[in-house]
Amino acid sequence: MHCRLYIEEEINIGESIGLPSDQGHYLRTVMRLGPGSPVVLFNGFGGEYQGTIEILTKQESSIHVESFADISREMPVSVHIVQAACRNEKIETVLQKATELGAASFTIIRSERSSLKLDANKLGKRIERWQKIIIEAAEQSERTSVPKVQWLNKLSDVDAKGMAFTLHPETDTSWPEQRSNMASASNITLAIGPEGGWSPRDIEILASAGFQSLTFGPRVMRTETAAPALLAAIQSLLD
Numbered sequence: 186m187h188c189r190l191y192i193e194e195e196i197n198i199g200e201s202i203g204l205p206s207d208q209g210h211y212l213r214t215v216m217r218l219g220p221g222s223p224v225v226l227f228n229g230f231g232g233e234y235q236g237t238i239e240i241l242t243k244q245e246s247s248i249h250v251e252s253f254a255d256i257s258r259e260m261p262v263s264v265h266i267v268q269a270a271c272r273n274e275k276i277e278t279v280l281q282k283a284t285e286l287g288a289a290s291f292t293i294i295r296s297e298r299s300s301l302k303l304d305a306n307k308l309g310k311r312i313e314r315w316q317k318i319i320i321e322a323a324e325q326s327e328r329t330s331v332p333k334v335q336w337l338n339k340l341s342d343v344d345a346k347g348m349a350f351t352l353h354p355e356t357d358t359s360w361p362e363q364r365s366n367m368a369s370a371s372n373i374t375l376a377i378g379p380e381g382g383w384s385p386r387d388i389e390i391l392a393s394a395g396f397q398s399l400t401f402g403p404r405v406m407r408t409e410t411a412a413p414a415l416l417a418a419i420q421s422l423l424d
Contacts, residue, residue, distance in 0.1 A: 188216050189225045189233070189324045190248075191331060196226055196234050201247045209246030212238065224248055229323075229331040232256055257329050261423055263289035263372045265346050266412045269379040269387075270299035273311070275409040277318055279377075282409075284322035284332055286416040289372075291319070291334040294343060298381035308336060340387060345395035347372025352415070353383055354405050356398035360418070363399060368422040377411045 212218045227233040232255045236248040315334045323331045
Protein backbone atom coordinates (compact mmCIF):
# COMPACT_ATOMS: atom_id res chain seq x y z
CA MET A 186 0.00 0.00 0.00
CA HIS A 187 1.44 3.36 -1.03
CA CYS A 188 1.64 6.27 1.40
CA ARG A 189 -0.65 9.27 0.79
CA LEU A 190 -0.27 12.70 2.37
CA TYR A 191 -2.57 15.71 2.33
CA ILE A 192 -0.70 18.95 1.64
CA GLU A 193 -2.52 22.18 2.41
CA GLU A 194 -0.78 24.26 -0.24
CA GLU A 195 -0.20 24.52 -3.99
CA ILE A 196 1.68 21.57 -5.48
CA ASN A 197 3.81 21.99 -8.60
CA ILE A 198 5.55 19.33 -10.66
CA GLY A 199 9.34 19.54 -10.47
CA GLU A 200 9.41 21.36 -7.14
CA SER A 201 10.21 20.13 -3.64
CA ILE A 202 7.74 20.49 -0.79
CA GLY A 203 8.85 20.69 2.82
CA LEU A 204 6.74 18.71 5.27
CA PRO A 205 5.67 19.68 8.78
CA SER A 206 7.32 17.75 11.60
CA ASP A 207 4.33 15.50 12.27
CA GLN A 208 4.21 14.26 8.67
CA GLY A 209 7.96 13.70 8.63
CA HIS A 210 7.66 11.73 11.87
CA TYR A 211 4.83 9.66 10.32
CA LEU A 212 6.90 8.77 7.25
CA ARG A 213 9.99 7.97 9.26
CA THR A 214 8.69 6.11 12.33
CA VAL A 215 5.24 4.79 11.35
CA MET A 216 5.64 3.97 7.66
CA ARG A 217 9.39 3.21 8.02
CA LEU A 218 10.23 5.00 4.78
CA GLY A 219 13.42 6.73 3.74
CA PRO A 220 14.90 8.85 0.94
CA GLY A 221 13.90 7.53 -2.46
CA SER A 222 10.61 6.02 -1.27
CA PRO A 223 7.51 6.91 -3.34
CA VAL A 224 4.76 9.04 -1.77
CA VAL A 225 1.44 10.25 -3.18
CA LEU A 226 0.39 13.85 -2.41
CA PHE A 227 -2.97 15.57 -2.77
CA ASN A 228 -4.30 18.99 -1.78
CA GLY A 229 -8.04 18.50 -2.19
CA PHE A 230 -8.33 20.41 -5.46
CA GLY A 231 -8.60 17.28 -7.57
CA GLY A 232 -6.18 14.62 -8.71
CA GLU A 233 -3.03 13.51 -6.95
CA TYR A 234 0.71 13.86 -7.35
CA GLN A 235 3.43 11.25 -7.39
CA GLY A 236 6.58 12.18 -5.52
CA THR A 237 9.71 10.78 -3.95
CA ILE A 238 11.10 11.41 -0.49
CA GLU A 239 14.09 13.69 -0.90
CA ILE A 240 15.10 14.39 2.71
CA LEU A 241 13.84 12.58 5.79
CA THR A 242 15.51 13.37 9.11
CA LYS A 243 14.33 14.46 12.54
CA GLN A 244 15.14 18.02 11.62
CA GLU A 245 13.92 18.19 8.02
CA SER A 246 11.79 16.33 5.49
CA SER A 247 10.81 17.07 1.90
CA ILE A 248 9.16 15.46 -1.11
CA HIS A 249 10.17 16.01 -4.74
CA VAL A 250 7.05 16.19 -6.94
CA GLU A 251 7.44 14.22 -10.16
CA SER A 252 4.07 13.85 -11.91
CA PHE A 253 0.33 14.49 -11.69
CA ALA A 254 -2.59 12.09 -12.20
CA ASP A 255 -5.90 13.73 -13.07
CA ILE A 256 -8.06 11.26 -11.19
CA SER A 257 -11.17 11.58 -9.03
CA ARG A 258 -12.55 9.10 -6.53
CA GLU A 259 -15.41 11.32 -5.40
CA MET A 260 -19.12 10.50 -5.51
CA PRO A 261 -21.05 12.09 -8.41
CA VAL A 262 -23.51 13.50 -5.85
CA SER A 263 -22.36 15.73 -2.98
CA VAL A 264 -23.77 14.40 0.29
CA HIS A 265 -23.66 16.89 3.16
CA ILE A 266 -23.96 15.57 6.71
CA VAL A 267 -25.67 17.67 9.39
CA GLN A 268 -24.92 15.86 12.65
CA ALA A 269 -26.59 16.97 15.87
CA ALA A 270 -23.99 17.51 18.58
CA CYS A 271 -23.61 14.38 20.70
CA ARG A 272 -20.85 12.71 22.69
CA ASN A 273 -17.49 13.57 21.15
CA GLU A 274 -16.41 9.97 20.49
CA LYS A 275 -19.59 9.47 18.48
CA ILE A 276 -18.94 12.61 16.42
CA GLU A 277 -15.42 11.40 15.71
CA THR A 278 -16.79 8.06 14.50
CA VAL A 279 -19.22 9.84 12.16
CA LEU A 280 -16.49 12.08 10.74
CA GLN A 281 -14.10 9.19 10.14
CA LYS A 282 -16.52 6.69 8.63
CA ALA A 283 -18.56 9.19 6.63
CA THR A 284 -15.38 10.66 5.13
CA GLU A 285 -14.28 7.17 4.06
CA LEU A 286 -17.71 6.70 2.46
CA GLY A 287 -17.58 9.95 0.48
CA ALA A 288 -19.31 12.72 2.49
CA ALA A 289 -18.81 16.17 0.94
CA SER A 290 -19.07 18.28 4.11
CA PHE A 291 -20.00 18.16 7.79
CA THR A 292 -21.97 20.50 10.02
CA ILE A 293 -22.04 19.74 13.74
CA ILE A 294 -24.99 21.57 15.22
CA ARG A 295 -26.60 22.15 18.58
CA SER A 296 -30.12 20.76 18.99
CA GLU A 297 -32.62 20.71 21.86
CA ARG A 298 -31.40 17.32 23.10
CA SER A 299 -27.69 17.71 22.31
CA SER A 300 -25.42 16.47 25.06
CA LEU A 301 -22.22 18.17 23.86
CA LYS A 302 -21.60 21.75 24.93
CA LEU A 303 -18.45 23.64 23.95
CA ASP A 304 -17.36 27.10 25.01
CA ALA A 305 -15.38 29.38 22.72
CA ASN A 306 -12.03 28.28 24.16
CA LYS A 307 -12.65 24.58 23.57
CA LEU A 308 -14.46 24.91 20.24
CA GLY A 309 -11.43 25.94 18.18
CA LYS A 310 -9.32 23.05 19.45
CA ARG A 311 -12.15 20.59 18.93
CA ILE A 312 -12.74 21.68 15.33
CA GLU A 313 -8.99 21.41 14.70
CA ARG A 314 -9.05 17.82 15.99
CA TRP A 315 -12.16 16.98 13.96
CA GLN A 316 -10.55 18.31 10.78
CA LYS A 317 -7.43 16.24 11.49
CA ILE A 318 -9.59 13.10 11.77
CA ILE A 319 -11.20 13.95 8.42
CA ILE A 320 -7.82 14.49 6.75
CA GLU A 321 -6.47 11.17 8.03
CA ALA A 322 -9.60 9.37 6.80
CA ALA A 323 -9.30 11.05 3.39
CA GLU A 324 -5.64 10.00 3.14
CA GLN A 325 -6.41 6.40 4.07
CA SER A 326 -9.47 6.04 1.83
CA GLU A 327 -7.73 7.61 -1.19
CA ARG A 328 -10.12 10.55 -1.45
CA THR A 329 -9.07 13.29 -3.84
CA SER A 330 -10.93 15.98 -1.90
CA VAL A 331 -11.11 16.72 1.82
CA PRO A 332 -14.46 17.58 3.46
CA LYS A 333 -14.63 20.57 5.79
CA VAL A 334 -16.33 20.59 9.18
CA GLN A 335 -18.11 23.51 10.81
CA TRP A 336 -19.98 24.08 14.08
CA LEU A 337 -23.33 25.88 14.38
CA ASN A 338 -25.01 26.88 17.62
CA LYS A 339 -28.48 27.41 16.16
CA LEU A 340 -30.47 24.79 14.28
CA SER A 341 -32.23 27.56 12.37
CA ASP A 342 -28.91 28.49 10.71
CA VAL A 343 -28.55 25.14 8.96
CA ASP A 344 -28.21 25.15 5.17
CA ALA A 345 -30.36 22.68 3.23
CA LYS A 346 -28.34 21.98 0.08
CA GLY A 347 -30.26 20.23 -2.71
CA MET A 348 -32.55 17.46 -1.51
CA ALA A 349 -32.67 17.77 2.27
CA PHE A 350 -33.88 15.08 4.65
CA THR A 351 -34.26 14.79 8.40
CA LEU A 352 -33.79 11.22 9.58
CA HIS A 353 -36.81 10.46 11.76
CA PRO A 354 -38.51 7.10 12.43
CA GLU A 355 -42.01 8.55 12.78
CA THR A 356 -42.81 9.67 9.25
CA ASP A 357 -44.63 8.32 6.21
CA THR A 358 -41.83 9.16 3.75
CA SER A 359 -39.54 6.16 3.37
CA TRP A 360 -36.18 5.45 1.76
CA PRO A 361 -37.62 3.34 -1.13
CA GLU A 362 -39.82 6.28 -2.18
CA GLN A 363 -36.84 8.62 -2.48
CA ARG A 364 -34.17 6.34 -3.93
CA SER A 365 -34.66 7.30 -7.58
CA ASN A 366 -34.74 11.01 -6.72
CA MET A 367 -31.51 10.71 -4.73
CA ALA A 368 -29.81 8.84 -7.56
CA SER A 369 -30.33 11.80 -9.90
CA ALA A 370 -29.61 14.60 -7.40
CA SER A 371 -26.50 16.77 -7.47
CA ASN A 372 -26.65 17.66 -3.76
CA ILE A 373 -28.22 15.84 -0.80
CA THR A 374 -28.26 17.03 2.82
CA LEU A 375 -28.91 14.53 5.61
CA ALA A 376 -29.73 15.75 9.12
CA ILE A 377 -29.01 13.18 11.87
CA GLY A 378 -30.36 13.65 15.39
CA PRO A 379 -28.49 13.24 18.71
CA GLU A 380 -28.64 10.26 21.09
CA GLY A 381 -32.15 11.18 22.24
CA GLY A 382 -33.41 11.91 18.73
CA TRP A 383 -34.80 15.13 17.28
CA SER A 384 -37.35 16.90 19.46
CA PRO A 385 -40.70 18.01 17.96
CA ARG A 386 -39.38 21.59 17.98
CA ASP A 387 -36.22 20.50 16.13
CA ILE A 388 -38.35 18.85 13.44
CA GLU A 389 -40.36 22.06 13.03
CA ILE A 390 -37.22 24.17 12.67
CA LEU A 391 -35.69 21.79 10.15
CA ALA A 392 -38.94 21.63 8.18
CA SER A 393 -39.02 25.43 7.94
CA ALA A 394 -35.42 25.29 6.64
CA GLY A 395 -36.48 22.94 3.83
CA PHE A 396 -35.87 19.49 5.33
CA GLN A 397 -38.32 16.65 4.74
CA SER A 398 -38.57 13.87 7.32
CA LEU A 399 -37.40 10.46 6.11
CA THR A 400 -37.35 7.00 7.65
CA PHE A 401 -34.64 4.56 6.60
CA GLY A 402 -36.38 1.41 7.78
CA PRO A 403 -38.20 -0.29 10.67
CA ARG A 404 -35.19 -0.20 13.01
CA VAL A 405 -33.89 2.82 14.91
CA MET A 406 -30.15 3.39 14.37
CA ARG A 407 -27.67 4.92 16.78
CA THR A 408 -26.69 8.48 15.98
CA GLU A 409 -23.19 7.42 14.86
CA THR A 410 -24.60 4.69 12.58
CA ALA A 411 -27.11 6.68 10.54
CA ALA A 412 -24.84 8.83 8.36
CA PRO A 413 -22.47 6.00 7.31
CA ALA A 414 -25.43 3.68 6.62
CA LEU A 415 -27.16 6.23 4.40
CA LEU A 416 -23.97 7.15 2.57
CA ALA A 417 -23.36 3.48 1.80
CA ALA A 418 -26.94 3.13 0.56
CA ILE A 419 -26.69 6.21 -1.66
CA GLN A 420 -23.37 5.02 -3.04
CA SER A 421 -24.93 1.67 -3.93
CA LEU A 422 -27.53 3.51 -6.02
CA LEU A 423 -24.80 5.30 -7.97
CA ASP A 424 -22.36 2.41 -8.41
